[in-house]
Amino acid sequence: MNIGICDDEKEICLQIKKMVLALAPESQVRCFCSGKQLLSGGQHFDILFLDIQMADTNGMEIARTIRERKEDTVLIFVTALKEYVFEAFDVSAFHYLLKPLVKDKFNSVFLEAMKEAKKRIRIGEESLFFQTKSKSFTLMKSDILYVENCRRKVDIHTWHQTETIYATMMHMEELLGEDFFRCHRGYLVNMAYIIQYSADRILLQNGESIYLSKEKYNDFVTAYMLYLKQGGVSCV
16 A cells, blocks of 8 residues: 655654554555645655645645545545635545544545455456366456466466466566566566565565576566555555
8 A cells, every 4th residue: 555644744654654563564655744845746646645834835735736646535624724724625535534544434434445445456456367178257457466477377376266378477577567576587577566675586475585696686676676666556
């Protein structure tokens, strides 16, 4: 989950970030001290915590700009001002939290916001159709953890199952696109599920680890850092 926090009070930003990571430690969280800094980054957020009264701009104007860009961000206002609550409906805000933040209330709202964000991600998500001699099936692209080479076949590993099809790794690379990296001649990994990596292994969020070849290491690190920089986030 890709989460943004925009508030000109540094203490509030850090407080929200701490509470977010307590509930969703796998999330990518970025803080902004101004609306201008937020908008200039050009990054999409699944959930955005946004202050209304900031030194450089009004948070409502920031929210309108985000909606004009057609971004389906789950927007949560965090403010000391009650009078904007009805205006928040005009920008399709998910919720309106008042400062000082109450932990139990924040947790409740954030958990619901994550459910909503995941729904919106799934609606626009790409599905892939596969056919074998015995059956046809569809997989959501984001459910694929990694692909493993098995001679003339490949095993597609997801959270819930492993499907085997006749295909080449080159074909799977082309099919799955730039969010997947060929980290070894036998493995193609979904970068959204990476927890950590070493010189020869990549650890995934389901506890499995796959090989990372020495020849691929530098290219992998470059690709993974670029993936994160461009807003690539955990699917979980």
